[in-house]
Amino acid sequence: MSDATEYWPLTDDQRAIVALTKQFAAEEIRPRGRAVDEADTESPVDIFRSAAKVGITDFMFPEQYGGGGFTDVFTQCLVQEQLCWGDPGIGNFICSSGFFGDPVLAIGTDEQKAKWLTPLTGPNGLMTAVATTEPGSGSDAASIVTRARKVDGGYEISGQKAWISNAGLADQYVVFAKTDPNQRSKGVTAFLMTKDTPGMTFGEPMKKMGQRAIVCREIFFDRAFVPDENRLGDEGQGFYGLMRTFDISRVVLAAAATGAARAAYEYALDYARNRTQFGKPIFEHQAVAFRLADMATRIESSWLLTLHAARQLDAGHNVNGLAAMAKLQASETAMFCTWAAVQTLGGWGYSRDYPVEQWMRDVKLEEIEEGTSDIMRLVISRNL
Numbered sequence: 001m002s003d004a005t006e007y008w009p010l011t012d013d014q015r016a017i018v019a020l021t022k023q024f025a026a027e028e029i030r031p032r033g034r035a036v037d038e039a040d041t042e043s044p045v046d047i048f049r050s051a052a053k054v055g056i057t058d059f060m061f062p063e064q065y066g067g068g069g070f071t072d073v074f075t076q077c078l079v080q081e082q083l084c085w086g087d088p089g090i091g092n093f094i095c096s097s098g099f100f101g102d103p104v105l106a107i108g109t110d111e112q113k114a115k116w117l118t119p120l121t122g123p124n125g126l127m128t129a130v131a132t133t134e135p136g137s138g139s140d141a142a143s144i145v146t147r148a149r150k151v152d153g154g155y156e157i158s159g160q161k162a163w164i165s166n167a168g169l170a171d172q173y174v175v176f177a178k179t180d181p182n183q184r185s186k187g188v189t190a191f192l193m194t195k196d197t198p199g200m201t202f203g204e205p206m207k208k209m210g211q212r213a214i215v216c217r218e219i220f221f222d223r224a225f226v227p228d229e230n231r232l233g234d235e236g237q238g239f240y241g242l243m244r245t246f247d248i249s250r251v252v253l254a255a256a257a258t259g260a261a262r263a264a265y266e267y268a269l270d271y272a273r274n275r276t277q278f279g280k281p282i283f284e285h286q287a288v289a290f291r292l293a294d295m296a297t298r299i300e301s302s303w304l305l306t307l308h309a310a311r312q313l314d315a316g317h318n319v320n321g322l323a324a325m326a327k328l329q330a331s332e333t334a335m336f337c338t339w340a341a342v343q344t345l346g347g348w349g350y351s352r353d354y355p356v357e358q359w360m361r362d363v364k365l366e367e368i369e370e371g372t373s374d375i376m377r378l379v380i381s382r383n384l
Helices: 014-039 045-052 073-086 088-094 095-108 112-120 240-273 285-314 320-345 356-369 373-382
Strands: 128-131 147-151 154-165 171-176 188-194 200-202 216-227
Touching: 014 045, 014 073, 045 088, 045 095, 073 088, 073 171, 073 240, 073 285, 088 240, 088 320, 088 356, 095 112, 095 128, 095 171, 095 200, 128 373, 147 171, 154 171, 154 188, 171 216, 171 240, 188 216, 188 240, 240 285, 240 320, 240 356, 285 320, 320 356, 320 373, 356 373
Parallel strands: 128 171
Antiparallel strands: 147 154, 154 216, 171 188, 200 216
């Protein structure tokens, strides 16, 4: 594969953070991938802490709050691709605080940014979660029914969230609820909450197909009080903050999917060159060679589209459709490439002794989270 960043020359600082994350992924993440997957419902907090010590968990936050100052989505993509080459679940877990920071940076006040982002930085930075999905609403975020009722001095939150990454483990939350139940998107408001908020409880860890480094739980709200100063943005502004977050997260997740696809391709290519069948390396069999060619082509196109979307987003353009294209292309490429890696390894690919079967389970999530592939096609069609 070529280095797509040659079309967008990197600064010395960008090269340094990419080199750091590449080394961390190879030495700290890849060796732990299988063990974390087998643990099932235990997040590798020790890896998160190791990443925090070298500045990987907070590199995306502004320097004024203690972060690394790489606030551009382009650099975030470079880092995420490397981390998820190491392991998709662990890579996304390490940078999960970035998803919390996006709505805070988009619609928060200066006071809120300082109060809620500063504790996330440094070697002992807190962990975070974003609570949007509900049992009855996934990709259709405007249909959430969790209610935020205005009371003296704040709001009482009542309702239920499902499939919330880091729920119960995280210290800080952005929670989306309806302040006006008669409205769809215009009734959605965002709130900042802490784990110890009375009336806020958590379900048991949910059993997942893949990306088990990120433990998901339900969250239950029973008249959980949130003071006025913890409302993020104005009433009804939450959906705007959420859509801004989706544009960023979809591009970053496209980078994550591309990293996982590259890992599968490299693993399959190495296996094909060193495994002999019918008297010659399987790489020399046309069907295998053509499959690897398809993998390389799809990865190259996904990476170029992802970086293009990131650059357009950083330039301030409307990338709603382009971000959906990047996520759609990259997630389906990752699914194809991990399938193709399993196919190339044959029976060994189906074995848990090799990582490709885990990666295939892991990347399926990329076709679902932050909007399914069907939803991405709908978003794209609306932007034609």
